[in-house]
Amino acid sequence: MLRLNLWFVALCALMISGGIASAADPLETTVQGKLTTGVNAIGAETTGTTIEGKGFTWELDFGKNDALAKAAEKLNGQQVVVSGKLNKVPGVEIKERLIFTVKTLKAAATKVELEAYGMKGDTKIEFASEGERTIVDIHCASGIDRCGLKRTGATWPKDVVVRLHLKGLEMFLVAADKNTIECAVPSSGAPNSTCQLMSGKRVGEITAASPYFAQVRLVAAGDKKPKIPLEGGYFEVPLPAQLLADNAKNEIMLQWVDFYRR
Known part of the structure; x- marks a missing residue:
């Protein structure tokens, strides 16, 4: 500048x-x-x-x-x-x-007002901006870990997208204050994701009609058709804006498990 x-x-x-x-x-x-x-x-x-x-x-x-x-x-x-x-x-x-x-x-590159903490040594997390989207890029060699995600600004970024560089997605969990969502992609058959919402003691599967729904997208390396195990690509999960808006705290917890973890 x-x-x-x-x-x-x-x-x-x-x-x-x-x-x-x-x-x-x-x-x-x-x-x-x-x-x-x-x-x-x-x-x-x-x-x-x-x-x-x-x-x-x-x-x-x-x-x-x-x-x-x-x-x-x-x-x-x-x-x-x-x-x-x-x-x-x-x-x-x-x-x-x-x-x-x-x-x-x-x-133009914008300052990313997010910080990650609490992950293991083999987990690497990087942040980037793509227009109005804030990208949380996660590489995890072991395939299983968790981390905290803390905002350093007054509000959460408008669009937060998590990219998990894993071979399979047995479970991806986002805990935000009183609400938690859990996403998964089956290891066989059609790679269609599911999403559950846990609010208090209530647990239930949700669809795209819910403001808490997160659609997992599989992105393969190059122009290949994505399939499980996902080689060289990533699972892209947009964090629901409603989940972040309802969060009274300035941090959320992420947890993930790869089918093919070591």
């Missing part, structure tokens, strides 16, 4: 001195800001997409790159990082337009 701020100061100096003279004299750089699509302007004098940072708003131009344009639609309203070339071109309604020709576009 410091590098971007220093770059912005330099850019301002260039603009004041006329350093960005024309489309023939572009400035190549990388910058972070909020992306907005569907922008309208008088006389339709706009590319329709902008990036807005501290003290600047530029139009974004994707040229004929449909993949970048589609990615921008998905990232609308989010913080992004773009690389490319900034051009100053003459306008009609606006005397001069700053248009950024985009080479690459990706969601």
